[in-house]
Each structure stands twice: as C-alpha cells, then as structure tokens.
Amino acid sequence: MxxxxxxxxxYVDGTLxxxxxxxxxxxxxxxxxxxAEIRQAETAKTALSELEDVPVPFGVTGPVLAEAGRxxxxxxxxxxxxxxxxxxxxxxxxxxxxxxxxxxxxxxxNAATPAATGASGGAGAAAGxxxxxxxxxxxxxxxxxRNVDYDDAGIQAVAAEAADAVVAAEETKAPQVAFASAVQxxxxxxxxxxxxxxxxxxxxxxxxxxxLIEAEFEGTPAYIAVFSEGPGAGQAPDHIVVFVVxxxxxxxxxxxxxxxxxx
Amino acid sequence: xxxxxxxxxxxxxxxxxGDRAAxxxxxxxxxxxxxxxxxxxxGREEDARDATQDAFLTVLRKLSSFRGEAAFxxxxxxxxxxxxxxxxRKRQRxxxxxxxxxxxxxxxxxxAPDHADTSSLSMDVQQALLQVPEDFRAVMILxxxxxxxxxEVAAIVGxxxxxxxxxLHRGRIALAKAMGIEQEGxxxxxxxxxxxxxxxxxxxxxxxxxxxPSEGTVSP
Numbered sequence: 001m002x003x004x005x006x007x008x009x010x011y012v013d014g015t016l017x018x019x020x021x022x023x024x025x026x027x028x029x030x031x032x033x034x035x036a037e038i039r040q041a042e043t044a045k046t047a048l049s050e051l052e053d054v055p056v057p058f059g060v061t062g063p064v065l066a067e068a069g070r071x072x073x074x075x076x077x078x079x080x081x082x083x084x085x086x087x088x089x090x091x092x093x094x095x096x097x098x099x100x101x102x103x104x105x106x107x108x109x110n111a112a113t114p115a116a117t118g119a120s121g122g123a124g125a126a127a128g129x130x131x132x133x134x135x136x137x138x139x140x141x142x143x144x145x146r147n148v149d150y151d152d153a154g155i156q157a158v159a160a161e162a163a164d165a166v167v168a169a170e171e172t173k174a175p176q177v178a179f180a181s182a183v184q185x186x187x188x189x190x191x192x193x194x195x196x197x198x199x200x201x202x203x204x205x206x207x208x209x210x211x212l213i214e215a216e217f218e219g220t221p222a223y224i225a226v227f228s229e230g231p232g233a234g235q236a237p238d239h240i241v242v243f244v245v246x247x248x249x250x251x252x253x254x255x256x257x258x259x260x261x262x263x
Numbered sequence: 264x265x266x267x268x269x270x271x272x273x274x275x276x277x278x279x280x281g282d283r284a285a286x287x288x289x290x291x292x293x294x295x296x297x298x299x300x301x302x303x304x305x306g307r308e309e310d311a312r313d314a315t316q317d318a319f320l321t322v323l324r325k326l327s328s329f330r331g332e333a334a335f336x337x338x339x340x341x342x343x344x345x346x347x348x349x350x351x352r353k354r355q356r357x358x359x360x361x362x363x364x365x366x367x368x369x370x371x372x373x374x375a376p377d378h379a380d381t382s383s384l385s386m387d388v389q390q391a392l393l394q395v396p397e398d399f400r401a402v403m404i405l406x407x408x409x410x411x412x413x414x415e416v417a418a419i420v421g422x423x424x425x426x427x428x429x430x431l432h433r434g435r436i437a438l439a440k441a442m443g444i445e446q447e448g449x450x451x452x453x454x455x456x457x458x459x460x461x462x463x464x465x466x467x468x469x470x471x472x473x474x475x476p477s478e479g480t481v482s483p
Contacts, residue, residue, distance in 0.1 A: 040439035040444050043442070043444050044439040045407050047442065048408050051303065051388055054299060064316055069283070072286075
C-alpha cells in the first residue's frame with residue numbers, strides 16, 4: 001500500500017486543500033497504521049503547542065551587552081583618538097598665542113588657569129590649551145561602571161592607576177586620552193556629574209579633572225572624580241587626588257591621593 | 264509622540280552606523296524567543312543560557328556581514344539552532360559523570376498514562392522531546408512551539424520544505440512514542456516510512472530529496 005506520507009504533516013496541521021484532505025481521509029479509512037500515526041502526531045502537536053514560554057532568567061544577556069559595549073567603545077576609541085590628534089594640533093597653536101600674550105606680564109601661571117577651568121567646565125579651546133603640557137590627561141567623559149562597588153582600597157587603586165597614566169603621558173611627551181575606552185557617550189550625565197563635583201567644593205584651582213566614574217561606594221551611588229594636581233605654569237602634575245561624592249546630595253564620601261613620581 | 268517600533272533590519276543598520284542602543288534593543292526584543300528555543304532544544308537551563316549567549320555573541324560578531332538577504336529573525340533562529348547543536352555536541356563528548364543525572368533522557372519511555380489527557384502529558388513533553396533526534400526536534404520546536412511556517416523553518420535549518428514536512432511528521436510520532444503513546448495499528452504492517460521503521464524506536468526515514476541531518480547546521 002502506498003501511503004500519502006508527504007501530506008500527513010499538513011493533514012495534522014489542518015492546512016491541506018480540500019481535495020488533498022479528501023485523498024488522505026479516503027486512505028485513512030483503509031489504513032489503520034496511518035490512522036494511528038495521525039492520532040499520535042495530533043497528540044504530539046497538541047502537547048507541543050501547550051508548552052509555555054518561560055521568562056529569561058536574570059543576567060543571561062548581560063555578558064552579551066557588555067561585550068557589545070566593549071566592541072563599540074573600541075571602534076569609537078579609534079575615532080576619538082584621531083579627533084584628539086587633530087585637536088592637539090589646534091591646541092598647540094592656541095598655546096603659542098597664550099604664551100605670547102603672557103610674555104610681557106611675566107606671570108606664566110596665568111597660562112595654566114584657563115586650562116584648569118576648561119577641564120572642569122567642559123571642552124573647548126581652553127581645555128585644548130593644556131594639551132601641550134607634559135603629563136596631561138584629557139578628560140573624555142563619564143564612565144558608567146554598573147554593579148561596581150568601590151571601597152577605600154578600590155579608590156586608592158583608582159588613584160594609583162591615574163598616577164601611572166600621567167607618568168605614561170609624560171613619557172610620550174604628548175597629550176593622552178587615558179581611560180577613553182570605558183567612556184559613556186552621554187553629555188547629559190557627564191555634565192550632571194560635573195555639577196555635583198563642583199557643588200561638593202572639592203575641586204581646587206590647580207586641579208584638573210582627568211577622569212569621572214559613576215559607580216557605587218560601599219553601596220551608595222556615587223561619582224568618583226579623579227584630578228591631577230600640580231604647580232601649574234605648564235609644569236607636570238605631581239599628585240593625583242580622588243574624591244568620592246554621593247550622587248544624591250554631592251556630599252564627600254571618601255578621598256585618596258597618590259604622588260606622581262617625578263619623571 | 265513615540266516613534267513606531269523600528270524594524271529589526273533598521274536596528275541592525277543603526278547599530279552598524281554607531282547607535283549603541285540599537286543592539287541592546289535587538290537583544291531585548293528577541294532574548295525570550297532565543298532563550299526558549301534553546302531551552303526546548305537542550306532541555307537544561309544552564310545549556311539554554313550558554314546557547315543564548317553564544318547565539319547573540321555570534322550575531323554581534325557577524326552583524327557587519329549581515330546583508331539582509333534573509334530576514335533578521337530567520338538568521339537569528341539559524342544561529343540559535345546552530346549554537347544548540349554545538350552545545351549538544353560538546354555535551355555528548357563530555358564524560359557522562361559531568362552531566363546532571365536529572366537531565367539525561369530516560370532510557371525507557373515513561374509509563375503510558377491511563378488516558379490520553381494532553382494536559383497531564385504536557386508535563387513530560389520536554390523530557391520526551393530530548394529523546395527525539397536533534398534535527399527532528401529543531402523542526403518541531405520551530406513549527407509546533409514557535410508557530411513558524413514550514414517555509415521559514417526550511418530556511419532556518421537549510422533543508423527543502425518537503426524535508427520539513429517529513430521531519431515534522433516523523434518527529435511528532437517519535438515524540439508521542441517517547442511520551443508513552445503507543446501506536447494502535449496492527450503490528451507487522453510497514454508504516455509510511457517503510458523499512459526505516461525499527462521495532463526499538465521511531466522511524467526517521469526522510470524523503471529522497473532530503474538533506475542529511477548533518478546539513479542541519481548551516482553557517483550563517
């Protein structure tokens with residue numbers, strides 16, 4: 001007996017045309033085996049259709065999104081560094097103008113002042129003026145470190161890392177964009193965090209903001225602000241200071257400092 | 264006014280042109296479908312997690328080569344099914360002791376229930392599903408659980424539609440048997456799949472135009 005094998009799945013699905021269905025029905029009247037198979041297949045199909053979706057457990061796609069972020073930042077980092085190279089040329093030109101203006105006054109410290117203000121207040125030509133200074137790290141934006149909870153040792157590690165970055169910048173004699181790989185593309189959040197840091201009153205006139213992290217400190221949502229500190233006057237910074245301020249009221253939660261070894 | 268939801272293919276383009284959130288949107292939109300497909304294919308939550316991550320990481324890696332000649336969902340399903348095949352293969356190679364005892368398919372089919380009440384049967388469906396060969400299982404899950412059309416299933420697993428029909432039918436019978444629903448026909452009469460039917464298990468004969476099970480794995 002020949003069996004209409006290629007029609008049986010559609011017969012169970014109920015998608016056969018009327019004429020084909022009639023062919024199968026006629027066959028089934030005389031074929032107990034096919035009839036039994038149809039009953040089995042219908043039972044299986046019903047059972048499968050009753051399987052319910054389960055919710056995705058927490059954290060399944062987290063590593064995927066983290067990897068996507070890393071890949072994205074790597075791509076973005078390359079573009080940013082190219083931009084910085086171009087900005088560095090413009091900044092060098094700006095510095096020549098500033099130094100020329102200060103030659104008569106004799107107070108070279110003035111040259112450093114706009115650089116510090118620029119770093120705390122945002123980008124622009126003033127921030128660019130520090131680019132030609134040795135050991136200067138460009139602030140590139142806020143880094144959101146979700147689910148990272150710092151303690152005092154962690155903050156000290158951040159300070160030490162920043163000191164290393166400054167040393168590296170001094171050695172290359174070129175402006176550096178450190179920590180850029182982790183930076184979030186969010187001007188709003190960067191400016192929110194900067195406001196909070198300024199509100200806390202921690203930033204001294206010679207402090208240059210080089211890194212800003214959004215994370216937790218001992219369970220409290222916090223901003224971690226990393227500054228390089230130096231004598232100004234275009235001289236290399238000699239200290240890193242790190243302040244931790246609470247996100248909600250900008251109060252100071254902790255601090256750390258690290259001496260930068262002279263080059 | 265909120266924008267209408269973006270098409271998958273638009274999200275892919277947006278990610279590739281620098282919109283980081285677009286990939287997260289793709290993952291969020293499809294994670295449930297991918298995870299549940301992987302869970303039905305592997306039968307273990309831990310494996311489903313791994314397969315889901317593997318699938319999305321493959322998508323991430325190959326997104327730039329996704330040209331849109333197939334629908335994104337077709338591609339995503341294919342990548343997921345392949346991730347499951349890879350994982351199941353790895354698990355088969357792993358020493359038996361490494362596997363959770365509860366997750367092993369029963370050697371003997373579960374005892375037949377007193378009556379064909381599908382609601383009580385459905386509790387054992389996942390376990391029974393694991394006894395159905397992977398290529399048949401994939402087709403059944405895609406069509407009978409995820410409601411994909413036979414043509415789409417064919418595109419996902421890379422076989423002709425006729426093969427999908429054949430795998431569906433044989434797979435369903437195999438599942439019923441694994442659930443303890445025995446054939447009521449007369450013994451000895453060859454079934455539609457002829458000599459492929461063996462006494463110890465369901466017949467998995469395929470049509471002559473069918474690709475072999477090994478071709479179920481298609482590179483994206």
